[in-house]
Amino acid sequence: MKFYKKTSYSEDFRLFRDGTMAFWYGALFLLLLAAPAFVPTYYLSQLVLIGIYAVAGAGLMLLCGYCGQISLGHSAFFAVGAFTTAILEKHGIPFPLALLGAGVLAAAVGLAVGLPALRLSGMYLAIATLAAAFIVTEIIVRWESVTNGASGINVPKIRLGGFVADTEPKLYFIVLAVALVTLAAVRNIVRAPLGLAMMAIRDSETAAQSMGVPLMRTKLTAFAISALLTGIAGALYAHKIQFIDPDQFTIFVSIEFLVMIFIGGIGSMHGIVLGAIFIIVLPQLVAVAKDHLPAVIAQQTGLQAAVYAVVLLGFILAEPTGLYGIWRKIKQYFSMFPFYRQGSLKRTKSFAKSETW
Amino acid sequence: MRAGATVLDVSDVGIAFGGLKAVDGVSFAVEPREIFAIIGPNGAGKTTLFNLISRIYEPSSGRIAFDGRDITHIAPHDVVRSGIARTFQNIALFDNATVLDNLMLGRFRHGRAGLWQQTLFTPFVRREKIADRRKVEEVIDFLEIGKYRDVLVGGLPYGVRKIVELGRALAAEPRLLLLDEPSSGLNVEETNDMVFWIQDIRDDLDVTVLMIEHDMSLVSAVSDRVLAMSSGRMLALGAPGDVQRDPAVAAAYLGG
Amino acid sequence: MDPLVVFLQAVVSGVSIGCIYALVALGFVLIYKATEVVNFAQGELMMVGAFFAYSIVDLGGVPFVPGVLLALLATAAFGVVINRLLLRPLIGSPAFTIVLATVAVSTLIRAAVAMVPGWGVETHRLSNPVAGKVIRIGDLVISGEHLVVILVTILLVALLYIFFSRSRIGVALQATSQNQLAAGYAGINVRRMFGLIWGISAAVAALAGVMLAPMAFVHVNMGYIGLKAFPAAVLGGFGSLPGAVIGGIVIGVIEELAGLYLPEGFKNVAAYVVLLGVLMVRPQGLFGISKRVRV
Numbered sequence: 011m012k013f014y015k016k017t018s019y020s021e022d023f024r025l026f027r028d029g030t031m032a033f034w035y036g037a038l039f040l041l042l043l044a045a046p047a048f049v050p051t052y053y054l055s056q057l058v059l060i061g062i063y064a065v066a067g068a069g070l071m072l073l074c075g076y077c078g079q080i081s082l083g084h085s086a087f088f089a090v091g092a093f094t095t096a097i098l099e100k101h102g103i104p105f106p107l108a109l110l111g112a113g114v115l116a117a118a119v120g121l122a123v124g125l126p127a128l129r130l131s132g133m134y135l136a137i138a139t140l141a142a143a144f145i146v147t148e149i150i151v152r153w154e155s156v157t158n159g160a161s162g163i164n165v166p167k168i169r170l171g172g173f174v175a176d177t178e179p180k181l182y183f184i185v186l187a188v189a190l191v192t193l194a195a196v197r198n199i200v201r202a203p204l205g206l207a208m209m210a211i212r213d214s215e216t217a218a219q220s221m222g223v224p225l226m227r228t229k230l231t232a233f234a235i236s237a238l239l240t241g242i243a244g245a246l247y248a249h250k251i252q253f254i255d256p257d258q259f260t261i262f263v264s265i266e267f268l269v270m271i272f273i274g275g276i277g278s279m280h281g282i283v284l285g286a287i288f289i290i291v292l293p294q295l296v297a298v299a300k301d302h303l304p305a306v307i308a309q310q311t312g313l314q315a316a317v318y319a320v321v322l323l324g325f326i327l328a329e330p331t332g333l334y335g336i337w338r339k340i341k342q343y344f345s346m347f348p349f350y351r352q353g354s355l356k357r358t359k360s361f362a363k364s365e366t367w
Numbered sequence: 368m369r370a371g372a373t374v375l376d377v378s379d380v381g382i383a384f385g386g387l388k389a390v391d392g393v394s395f396a397v398e399p400r401e402i403f404a405i406i407g408p409n410g411a412g413k414t415t416l417f418n419l420i421s422r423i424y425e426p427s428s429g430r431i432a433f434d435g436r437d438i439t440h441i442a443p444h445d446v447v448r449s450g451i452a453r454t455f456q457n458i459a460l461f462d463n464a465t466v467l468d469n470l471m472l473g474r475f476r477h478g479r480a481g482l483w484q485q486t487l488f489t490p491f492v493r494r495e496k497i498a499d500r501r502k503v504e505e506v507i508d509f510l511e512i513g514k515y516r517d518v519l520v521g522g523l524p525y526g527v528r529k530i531v532e533l534g535r536a537l538a539a540e541p542r543l544l545l546l547d548e549p550s551s552g553l554n555v556e557e558t559n560d561m562v563f564w565i566q567d568i569r570d571d572l573d574v575t576v577l578m579i580e581h582d583m584s585l586v587s588a589v590s591d592r593v594l595a596m597s598s599g600r601m602l603a604l605g606a607p608g609d610v611q612r613d614p615a616v617a618a619a620y621l622g623g
Numbered sequence: 624m625d626p627l628v629v630f631l632q633a634v635v636s637g638v639s640i641g642c643i644y645a646l647v648a649l650g651f652v653l654i655y656k657a658t659e660v661v662n663f664a665q666g667e668l669m670m671v672g673a674f675f676a677y678s679i680v681d682l683g684g685v686p687f688v689p690g691v692l693l694a695l696l697a698t699a700a701f702g703v704v705i706n707r708l709l710l711r712p713l714i715g716s717p718a719f720t721i722v723l724a725t726v727a728v729s730t731l732i733r734a735a736v737a738m739v740p741g742w743g744v745e746t747h748r749l750s751n752p753v754a755g756k757v758i759r760i761g762d763l764v765i766s767g768e769h770l771v772v773i774l775v776t777i778l779l780v781a782l783l784y785i786f787f788s789r790s791r792i793g794v795a796l797q798a799t800s801q802n803q804l805a806a807g808y809a810g811i812n813v814r815r816m817f818g819l820i821w822g823i824s825a826a827v828a829a830l831a832g833v834m835l836a837p838m839a840f841v842h843v844n845m846g847y848i849g850l851k852a853f854p855a856a857v858l859g860g861f862g863s864l865p866g867a868v869i870g871g872i873v874i875g876v877i878e879e880l881a882g883l884y885l886p887e888g889f890k891n892v893a894a895y896v897v898l899l900g901v902l903m904v905r906p907q908g909l910f911g912i913s914k915r916v917r918v
Contacts, residue, residue: 019500020493080719126903133661133861136722137853138902141895152888195486202485202492203478203499210461210472217459220421221539222447222476231482265726272723277463312734312744319731326724327712 023201025194042186046179054178055250056290061185062246063270063286068196069239070267075277076200077232078212082264083123083139086146087116087237089259091244093150093157096165096254105168109188109245116241117234119146124233128226143261150256162255165248175249185246192239197279199235208232209277240267269318273325275334284333292318372435374399374543374575375451380419380429381599389415391599393429397543400569402576404586404607407596408620413579414456416596417545420577421446421453433543447476452536453545456579458528462521466531469520470506473538474499506534509571510564526557537568544568546578550585562588583611595619628762633879639769640838641875642776643848646831648855648867649783650824656800656862657820660710660721664729665828666849671732672698672829673841674742677749682741687752691833695826702825703818710821711814729846736843744843749836768837775834779827780868787864796820854898860911869909873897 016022026032046054066088073079091112098108119142127138150157157163168175168184175181199205207228210218219225248254266289274285296314329336373396382390390412397403405413418424420431422443431439433449441449452473461469477499480492507513510530515523520531529552536544549565550558562585568574580586586593586607593610595602597619603610610616651665675697680690709728713721737744753767787793798806799816807813832845839845852867855874859866874894882890889896901908 019497022500023493023496074719078719080722123899126899129902129906133718134857134902134906136661137857138899140850140853141898144895145892145899148888148892152886198486198488202488203475203480203495204482204485206468206472207475209464209468210475213461213463214459216423216455217461218472219423219443220447220453220455220459221472221535222444223472224442224444265730268723268726272719276719312737315730316734316738319727319734322723322727323709323731326716326720326727327709330716330720 025197039190046182051178054182056294058178058182058185058250059290060283060286061182061189062243062250063267063289064189064283065192065246066240066243066267067270067274067282067286068192069236069243071271071274071277071279071282072196072199072208072239073232073236074268075271075281076205076212077208077229079128079229079232080133080136080268081139081233081236082136082261082268083141083143083146084236084240084267085259085261085263086123086139086143087120087240088244088247088263088267089146089150089256090116090119091241092165092248092254092259093163093244094241095245096163096248097156099166099169100163105170109242112245113238113242116244117238120234120237121230124230128229128233140261140264143264147256147259150259157256160256162253165252165254167252168249181249185250188242188246192242193279193282196239196282200279204228204231269322272330273322273332275332275337276330278332278334280334280337281332284337288333292321372399373397374401374434375420375577376430376432376435377416377420378430378432380416380426380431382415382419382424382426382428388599390419390426393596393599393601395594395601395604397575397577398591399575400573401591402565402569402578402589404590404593405577405579405596406581406583406586406593406610406616407602410598411596411619412599413596414547415599417453417547417579421451421545447539447541450542451545452539452541452543454529454532454536454547454549456547456551458525458532460520460528460532460535463519465517465519466512466515466523466534467503467507467517469531470503470534470538471499473506473535474502476539502540503538506537509537509567510534525552526554529553529557533564537572537574541574543575543577546576546580548579548581550580550582558582558585561585565589587611625762629883630880631763633883634876635763635765635769637876637879638872639772639875640878641872642772643831643835643871644851644855644875645776645868645871646779646827646834647849648852648859648871649780649864650827650831651852652856652859652862652864652867653820653824653827655856656864657796658710658817659718660725661718662824663722663725664705664732664846665824665852666846667729667732668698668702668825668828669832669835669849670841670843670845671701671736671832672825673749673832673836673845674736674739674747675829676833676836677747677841678741680750681747687750691830694833695829698829699822699826702821702828705825706818706821711817733843733846742843747841749833749841751837754837768834772834775830776868779830780865783827783864792819851894854894854901856908857898858901858908860908863908863910866908866910 026035045057049057066084070081070084073081094112094115095108098111099105103111123139123142124135127135151160153159168181173180175184207218207223210221210223211225211228215225270285270289271281272285273288274283275281293314296317300313325332331338375397377396378394380390380393381388393416405416407413415424419426422438422441426439429439430437433451436449438446438449461472478495480489480495484492507516510533512527512530512534515527515531520528523531529549533546533549546565550561553561565576565578566589569576590607592605593607594604595610595613595616602615602619603613647665647669650668651662654660654662654665672694676691676694679685679693680687683690685693705728709724710721713724736742751768753771756767758765758767758770787797795806795811796816796819798809798811799813803813806816828849835845835848839848851874852871855871856867857870858873859868859870874897877897878890878893881893
């Protein structure tokens with residue numbers, strides 16, 4: 011079993027737990043940098059999508075996973091980000107500003123929604139965000155003069171000075187950069203006092219408040235940051251698929267985001283990326299499996315959604331700690347071998363406290 | 368702090384829920400470095416009074432002053448910033464976090480880093496975190512809970528959780544400590560330890576203690592003054608012996 | 624046409640669709656009150672109820688009223704099964720998990736319905752015994768369907784009221800809603816109560832589906848209308864049964880009036896605007912009680 015011998019307090023909150031971890035992540039980083047050289051374009055584009063979803067996931071993980079507030083409306087911020095960047099760039103605004111504008115506007119919408127809803131228990135937030143998502147989508151559809159309504163918009167390519175992101179690898183590097191910065195920023199917040207305050211709110215608002223955590227302000231901060239990140243992800247998404255219309259941003263997208271962070275592993279940084287990988291890879295697996303299934307099942311239009319729901323329920327019932335939880339159990343098993351027992355990592359159930367809902 | 372000034376001044380405070388007056392016309396002052404106990408049968412309004420002081424409830428009448436400053440209407444999260452920390456009757460800890468993280472939250476009110484600094488994890492944030500850790504380690508030493516440092520609170524025995532909650536309040540470096548039934552659920556040994564800790568908190572840390580207690584032996588051993596309450600009102604206020612011998616107090620407990 | 628009549632026509636329409644919302648919201652709040660579960664699959668239960676009715680009455684040839692009653696029973700059983708298989712193992716889980724579970728259930732139900740031969744993703748018509756029948760009050764025309772919805776809702780609400788306040792099981796359910804632990808100690812089989820509540824709630828949703836069918840047809844996406852249960856429940860005050868009913872009707876009327884007087888698009892979001900408005904101005908809704916935190 012590996013023991014971590016720490017010699018200074020700062021080791022508690024280092025970015026990487028120890029040299030070994032830093033090494034592996036460094037290697038991963040180099041691999042990702044080199045990817046365009048040996049990965050086929052199709053798979054590269056999947057990596058781009060994973061990166062985009064990871065940015066959105068990071069925001070939502072901060073809000074739901076760490077701060078404990080549920081949002082069913084993040085598709086709205088995704089949409090706001092996508093449309094804002096498309097519209098700004100069509101008017102000649104350079105990409106970096108358009109990206110920033112997308113995030114800021116999404117954050118502003120987030121504040122507008124959060125201010126009324128966050129005053130109450132979490133469930134009202136979930137429902138209010140759901141309502142907000144419907145309203146935002148409707149506004150996008152009706153505001154034809156700006157958004158072209160239901161017909162949608164063609165998204166210009168990313169321009170940075172003379173550089174045009176007209177190939178997949180170029181888009182890939184931009185998305186990779188944004189994703190890495192996002193993950194680092196969220197990781198920093200989590201290990202800083204603000205992150206601790208957010209987790210305190212998740213576990214006991216009364217206690218958090220008694221220790222000086224301003225509830226409303228902290229929740230709003232988490233909400234605004236998550237909206238901002240989702241908006242930025244939306245902007246990148248717009249550039250990836252090059253054509254956006256309101257129908258792409260339904261409540262399913264919100265649910266997809268939630269499912270992503272849950273299956274990845276609530277309350278963990280790894281969960282963000284694992285969840286993103288899962289959500290992008292699953293449809294591919296279903297598509298592949300279709301070729302091997304009897305026609306009766308394979309041809310069903312609902313098959314992908316059904317698999318999706320079944321997998322989600324499977325995780326909820328059997329492994330609520332998500333993919334990251336499974337990963338930790340595997341590591342634990344091998345590090346404790348042969349002393350591993352079934353109950354080693356079992357968590358005790360806590361009963362629903364109305365107070366925190 | 369001005370010499371002779373009271374730490375906490377409660378004047379004619381009252382709160383009603385619907386028609387029921389949970390606290391009615393309570394007035395008392397807590398002197399610096401005093402250990403002040405509040406006793407009374409269940410439903411006397413003791414915890415409600417605490418909730419008024421820590422601003423979870425809004426009083427319908429009266430005034431509360433801390434260190435001369437009126438805190439009757441401040442925001443709940445500003446209470447600890449003013450210098451008052453508390454524990455809860457039913458223990459409000461973060462079960463999914465380690466003892467260390469729970470204690471570290473006690474340092475939250477001392478934090479000065481802004482959002483941007485934290486997002487970038489600047490050296491300032493790093494220094495603050497290390498300073499917080501040092502302070503928390505002092506509390507851990509004081510309460511002798513070092514071996515539980517990295518254990519998830521959810522898995523700890525009740526007695527230890529109570530001590531962790533006390534530690535979190537101490538980590539905030541309060542001037543006034545509100546303890547809600549510090550000995551409830553503790554066995555005889557743990558209660559004796561609590562006696563020593565409360566005294567040490569007053570003697571070594573220079574903290575004034577206001578506590579709700581049912582255990583009379585603890586109250587007699589440790590308190591300078593006692594306030595007896597019943598049905599939201601004050602019954603008696605004075606030295607522990609006097610209050611315990613007061614016939615009105617005896618009647619209240621025996622159901623007069 | 625006389626503007627007053629136009630207005631009243633819209634109100635009648637609104638009350639009628641509002642009753643559908645009210646029924647879905649009622650089922651929704653029933654489950655929430657008893658189990659603290661926010662059931663995002665309530666609309667899908669309504670949809671399944673409509674499909675059961677369609678299969679039994681139109682495909683199976685059973686006469687309308689007994690057929691519908693059978694459909695209600697079938698849906699009730701369906702609800703009980705969902706509770707037993709999926710929600711019961713999750714008792715004690717954090718709220719977030721349970722929300723995701725009901726969301727997953729709603730997705731699964733939709734996908735499953737789409738795969739059933741004879742159901743699929745096409746639109747179907749459910750037999751309508753009052754098709755074409757109308758009542759005229761002066762210039763006001765009230766269609767048979769609207770009238771049936773309103774009458775049935777009134778009847779059902781009365782029935783439920785009697786059930787909950789007078790019958791032993793109803794009182795037991797109330798007890799379970801207020802304090803699960805105490806109810807358990809009093810000898811009430813709390814888990815069985817949960818199953819019963821899900822059954823009743825599903826049956827109410829199925830009834831809503833049957834009555835919605837003439838207006839919206841039977842198809843797999845019918846359940847989205849059930850999302851209006853949220854604004855209805857919030858407006859009424861979460862946890863209040865009469866509130867859910869009144870909330871639903873109010874929402875229905877506001878929607879119709881918005882469609883009549885406001886520019887296009889407002890009708891679609893009227894319910895959600897009301898929801899956000901209520902949260903801002905009076906979060907406990909019309910009849911809810913503001914909760915106090917106990918420390």
